[in-house]
Amino acid sequence: MLSRIAEALFWIGRYVERADGTARILDVHLQLLLEDPWVDEDTACRALLAVMGTTADVDAVLSRDDVVRLLALDRDNPASIAHSIAAARENARRAREIISTDLWETLNESNAAMPRRIASQRTHPFFRWVRDRSALVFGVVDSSTSRDEAWHFFVLGRSIERADMTARLLATRSLTDAGGPSWTTLLRSCGAYEAHLRSHRAIPTAASAVEFLLIGRRFPRSVLASILQAEESLRGIDPAGASGVPDPAHRVLGRLRSELEYRPIDDTVRTLSESMEEVQVGMSLASDAIKERYFPSIAMPVWIGEAL
Incomplete structure (x- = not known):
């Protein structure tokens, strides 16, 4: 197998899993910020960004919307869901001659359906969608590779x-x-x-x-x-x-x-x-x-x- 194909497959697996894991972590902690009024939102958001390997402006006061923007929607942030889905699709394009048509279409559709903005009340359905799409990718690979x-x-x-x-x-x-x-x-x-x-x-x-x-x-x-x-x-x-x-x-x-x-x-x-x-x-x-x-x-x- 060519090393470029092997590398593309390796990173498809990583990026899809990264999108899934990031969605799970964000879903838990953003829900916590909504339910617990005693949690300092700025401190909690900065700690969460640090765990996910992302930095933010030290002078700005962070909110849950900033976390969603940085870790879910920012296509330039390697730790974000949007970047992971786009990168998985790009690696699939590089390995198009090896992967199945079902896998290519699944990744292509996921990237095309990735939203640019999410309303505050729609974050949980969005994270559920990311988890469902990731599970679909893994299921397609399991059944067709x-x-x-x-x-x-x-x-x-x-x-x-x-x-x-x-x-x-x-x-x-x-x-x-x-x-x-x-x-x-x-x-x-x-x-x-x-x-x-x-x-x-x-x-x-x-x-x-x-x-x-x-x-x-x-x-x-x-x-x-x-x-x-x-x-x-x-x-x-x-x-x-x-x-x-x-x-x-x-x-x-x-x-x-x-x-x-x-x-x-x-x-x-x-x-x-x-x-x-x-x-x-x-x-x-x-x-x-x-x-x-x-x-x-x-x-x-x-x-x-x-x-x-």
Whole structure:
């Protein structure tokens, strides 16, 4: 497979998952700002933007409308939903000869339907629409892609981004201390509430919710399950590497997986923000190692004239 095609598939998976994860995080925290009058809106908005890797004007007073503009509608912000959907569509165009017609049409329609403005009372339906479109993309890929290298690069990108977004979701729990979203709300935001009840048969606590979203092997959105899926995809891309010396991406993911599995969960809960930052750094390092291994930046030759 050409490296440019593999890279496009990798980033389609990442961008679609980024749009989905950003919509889930925004939906939870913007609803919290509406329901809790005691939360300082400017402080909460700045903390949320910091978790999502976005900065804002230090002199301006931020509101929920500013957060929606920056993280949902700003097509120039790499962390926004609009940018992610547009970038996924552009990468699909680059890999048009590999992806299915259904996937191309789904991404094309999503990009075309992306609104320029959203009324304050329409934010929740918009976030639901983003989640539905992301689920449609993943469903189309699952049902129309052979389990070959193309599949593994797409799943690898999705898994790296999913681990990062779940870590960001957990990190937002401590943004406003007691005024933050409940563990039940966070679990519901990523579709994990019912699965948590079946697993623990009890109301979520800090320890059980963090454990479920962090190291729950059976829940596909947990950080550990995403890392395991990424490792499996790496083995699918390079089967020979499974019995040889692990590449840098394997080493980064393996070290992070071991730290998550064997660290006491109480220690993780006490230092939740710092622990989730470590996960985000680990995912960034793994992504860099994957890009260096499979998507090398090779300068295109420039013709300056024929030699005589």
